[in-house]
Amino acid sequence: MLRLAAAFTLSLIASPVTAQDVTIAVGGAFTSLDPHFHNLTPNSALTQHLFDRLLEPDANLRPVAGMAYEWRAVSPTAWEFKLRPGIRFHDGSQFTADDVAFTFSRVPNVVGSPSSYAFFTRPVREVVVVDPLTVRLETGTPAPLIPAMMQGLPMIGRRQGENMSTADYNSGRAAVGTGPYRLVSYTPGDRAVFERNGNWYGGPVTWNRVTYRFIGNDSARLAALKAGDVDLIDQVPTRDVAGLAREPRLAVFSTPSLRNVYLYLDLWREQTPFVSDNQGRPLPANPLRDVRVRRALSMAINRTGIVAQVMDEQAAPSGQLLPAGSVGHDPALPPEAYDPEGARRLLAEAGFPQGFSVTLHGPNDRYVNDAQILQAVAQMWARIGVRTRVEALPSTAFFPRSARDEFSIGLSGWGTGTGEPDSPLANLLATVDGSRGRGSTNRSHYSNPAFDIAVDRALGTLDLAEREAAYRAATGIAMRDVAIIPLHHQVNIWAARRGFVYEPRNDERTMAMSLRPAP
Numbered sequence: 118m119l120r121l122a123a124a125f126t127l128s129l130i131a132s133p134v135t136a137q138d139v140t141i142a143v144g145g146a147f148t149s150l151d152p153h154f155h156n157l158t159p160n161s162a163l164t165q166h167l168f169d170r171l172l173e174p175d176a177n178l179r180p181v182a183g184m185a186y187e188w189r190a191v192s193p194t195a196w197e198f199k200l201r202p203g204i205r206f207h208d209g210s211q212f213t214a215d216d217v218a219f220t221f222s223r224v225p226n227v228v229g230s231p232s233s234y235a236f237f238t239r240p241v242r243e244v245v246v247v248d249p250l251t252v253r254l255e256t257g258t259p260a261p262l263i264p265a266m267m268q269g270l271p272m273i274g275r276r277q278g279e280n281m282s283t284a285d286y287n288s289g290r291a292a293v294g295t296g297p298y299r300l301v302s303y304t305p306g307d308r309a310v311f312e313r314n315g316n317w318y319g320g321p322v323t324w325n326r327v328t329y330r331f332i333g334n335d336s337a338r339l340a341a342l343k344a345g346d347v348d349l350i351d352q353v354p355t356r357d358v359a360g361l362a363r364e365p366r367l368a369v370f371s372t373p374s375l376r377n378v379y380l381y382l383d384l385w386r387e388q389t390p391f392v393s394d395n396q397g398r399p400l401p402a403n404p405l406r407d408v409r410v411r412r413a414l415s416m417a418i419n420r421t422g423i424v425a426q427v428m429d430e431q432a433a434p435s436g437q438l439l440p441a442g443s444v445g446h447d448p449a450l451p452p453e454a455y456d457p458e459g460a461r462r463l464l465a466e467a468g469f470p471q472g473f474s475v476t477l478h479g480p481n482d483r484y485v486n487d488a489q490i491l492q493a494v495a496q497m498w499a500r501i502g503v504r505t506r507v508e509a510l511p512s513t514a515f516f517p518r519s520a521r522d523e524f525s526i527g528l529s530g531w532g533t534g535t536g537e538p539d540s541p542l543a544n545l546l547a548t549v550d551g552s553r554g555r556g557s558t559n560r561s562h563y564s565n566p567a568f569d570i571a572v573d574r575a576l577g578t579l580d581l582a583e584r585e586a587a588y589r590a591a592t593g594i595a596m597r598d599v600a601i602i603p604l605h606h607q608v609n610i611w612a613a614r615r616g617f618v619y620e621p622r623n624d625e626r627t628m629a630m631s632l633r634p635a636p
Contacts, residue, residue, distance in 0.1 A: 225238060
């Protein structure tokens, strides 16, 4: 089906244009300016200031025209994109179809990537440069989500990126995109400073200069907003939402999130490092490999209680990957009912009547109330005899260690860049297979051939109703296997100084392009 952009209406363009500077503070640590290094929301939001995509996600993850103004399926296994003429990199060079081809060639070869962007490129068997402003993506099998995937893949240039490493991006040497802002400076773990790109193809953006800061501590981030040191913050502490809404100097913006906060469990090792008997001795076999144990751990979690007491009702209990109303959500998969007595019976049936001991790991600065969630789960598990120690780490320490499979059970979160459950199914749950770009973030190392077949069927089905049925079939297999333990879907919350308006996004990204002066 042909898609045409009748008018360039990206939410990135703010109106009216003003000559102002703005400071934004985010609660999620960004780790790199390399747009293909780590498929992590804080990184994606940061680099979106510098790099554009063929198609752009609007606030509800619908693809709209970006670097490509027209796109269509020219056959069941080929998508063609027409590029806007006149797009230029920050160094003045022209963006062409050859740069698209170079981007695709680089993505699967980024050294040390903790979570690869290869999910977006693997369906493409060949990138055909038809002419300088036309590119055709050839797929081995029908790939109906190619347009949605393209809104998640930042484009780089061959001239700017060839032979460049992640370190070259972080130094600023290679951080040359086509995006609405240019890089001024970058201090890892602290801040990035951008200035307006007056030659951006989308037209003039609102802010002359953007200071993009990381303030991981909730109280410090909120204090900076109240003091006027920053103009916008994200990950507003849920306990403060009601009070902030009453503040005449502040405004609150929120939207339901597609992010599923969940626990992954080590399902593959014969022995797992952070599980022991109650005397601290290693167990002869990993109990997490027993589905009865995993089900017991899930049944012991009072999700409604976490939503009420920890999340201040700014979340919804979860029993699957995406929330109600999303494509692929199955009403037949409700959140696990809280049943501590049933959990104890399952543990006894699995051979652990006295329970065992675990260490529960997770970040303390990435997800809303993440450290408190860890503590709440630990207390609930203790009630069924699973003695639980919590180790909450800065996300910059947690995620690299998680990628190295150092933990037995970890707290994490995943949304979707397409509005469908394709990426969590293929990244979080599919059998690890680097050659296919599958299982890149499958920290559980879950593997079920029936599940993989169902995912293949879903990702290759053009008809939406049939694809949704395949999504549900795959999701049901994984949830019955307790491949992960879903906890809740959070609400994304921002707060700004009065005089600013933020367009809340269900992809959770915090960007200067979505911030504008109040009318």
